[in-house]
Amino acid sequence: MATILMDTSSAWDVLDGANLPEGFRVEITNGKIIMTPQGEQRWKVILRAAPQIEQQLAGHGDILSDVMIDFPSSLWGYAPDLAIIAPGSERNKRGRFEWHSLEAVLETVSLSTRDNDFEKKLRMYAECAIPLYVIIDPSEHVCAIHRRPTRRGTYEEQERIPFGKDLVLPLEGREIVVKTDGFPRSES
Template sequence: MTAMTTASAWDVLEGVNLPDGYRVEITDGRIIMTPQGENQWEVILSASTQIKKQLSGKGRILSDVMIDFPSTLFGYAPDMAVIAPGAERNSRRRFEWHDVEAVLEVVSPSSENNDYVKKVRAYAECGIPVYVVIDPAEGVSTVHNAPSRTGVYREAERVPFGNDLFLPLGDRTLVLETGDFPVEPPTPGAAAG
């Protein structure tokens, strides 16, 4: 078991009863609670079912589960996290950032800046090999690869819904069919882009 040498952003929530039905994360030291939308849930259900089947016991997938990152300002519970085979929980009973092979986040209007900007930087700095942003409003996913400790991914590919997503995880590649991912209807009164 790996020993943690730094405090976790999650420590501030120790002993707090969090409301059911809300996703809780910490960004820039702020606690953010958001309800999960129907389209977001449908994407998570579809993708996690596909991933679990392909992992065949070699690793695991978690959804909205706290991961310990090396920061007291950022505590993320990714929509989906693929955990490496053989990874063990730390003394807090959580997996750590270095156990994560891929993160998939489903964008909602309230999480757009976090998913497209802050999490790209944080996940790249931590060396998360694959980061996927799934955007039902745009009907597109962006697969980020080749993280740099400077907070950028050197490769990014936009994949429209309906096309397969390829997630390279070391010696294996997961394939996600996106044909059943729901596309959000345009917001009434919003200009078409």
């Protein structure tokens, strides 16, 4: 059984003052700083999904992309592809949102991030009780929706939505519908 360590420091603190290269995504997994090039498929998914989500939120929550989120351990620092922030959430003393402010996280998987998205992030997001975790997979042409997190690091419900069908995100007291027919498809 996986356990997250509660810690008052943020994983992001190790990068304070660092001059990071542009064009790379930076995350911290199990205390290791991981930098990956930003991929075209990922960017196109964000470009198509974010405006749809933002329009439907209509002031009842917020959406962020590639923004540092503080998690309850100094070993994990994620900046989700898309994060839906619950209405009324406030930033911490570092100026960042914390894990408990997240209503949903959407990640676009690539060959280089597969292990993180399907295993490590899934476990961490479930342990942190993030209600909805969606993995968008351009190579499989599918969105994997994970609902009902457990403290064991799993989600009790999973559903696969093929590209071309509507991706329905059930949030607290409302529903967001994302059209996936424009999502990029890769064959690798």
